[in-house]
Amino acid sequence: MFHFDAVVQEMIINGIWETLYMTLASTFMGYVLGLPLGIALAVTDKTGIRPQPVVYRVLDVISNVLRSIPFIILLILVIPLTRFIVGQSYGSSATVVPLVIAAAPFIGRMVESSLKEVDHGVIEAAQSMGAGIFTIIWKVLLVEARTSLIVGVTIALGTILGYSAMAGAVGGGGLGNIAIRYGYYRYQPDIMIVTIVILIVLVQILQGIGMLISAKLDRRK
Secondary structure (H helix, E strand, C coil): CCCCCHHHHHHHHHHHHHHHHHHHHHHHHHHHHHHHHHHHHHHHCCCCCCCCHHHHHHHHHHHHHHHHCCHHHHHHHCHHHHHHHHCCCCCHHHHHHHHHHHHHHHHHHHHHHHHHCCCHHHHHHHHHCCCCHHHHHHHHHHHHCHHHHHHHHHHHHHHHHHHHHHHHHHCCCHHHHHHHHHHHCCCCHHHHHHHHHHHHHHHHHHHHHHHHHHHHHCCCC
16 A cells, blocks of 8 residues: 555645645636735725725625535636636546636635724724725735635635646546546545545645735734
């Protein structure tokens, strides 16, 4: 048990790189979409700096609907879109598409929550000095909430990594695909155990890095 030949070792190493690629690329693209969504939700809420009930309600419904779809179903649901964008519906690059769609509303909600934690006194002080809405967003909200935002990035990385492993059930590539293809279908539990341990280690490393950065940037200490 656990005596792997060179082929299996290379496969696992490639699986690690594919998993990291899917996780990091999806998180980055998720924030490209989710950060503006979260800012819009926080700003247009009834307690925000520019309340817009209709806009907030539309964004709120879109976010809730996308977050309510189980990821394994979303994988299958967006296959036509994935094939259109990537040119195929399997593999690590193809998995990035549904990962981004799943990650964006999740990230948007975390960003919204982080921005709402900012002390209203700081916002009111900026408004009293004549700061515009964009100045308040970039120089007050995002700056004051940076520690919480980085913690959110850490949570997002761990969640998306878990989603990427789930994508292995439909040929998504990475460690999840290896665990299912060899550990389940070919009855090789040793490979499954190793991939699970590696996934746990990756999550711990990513979370450790994120928490270290957030602690360094926390001005309350």
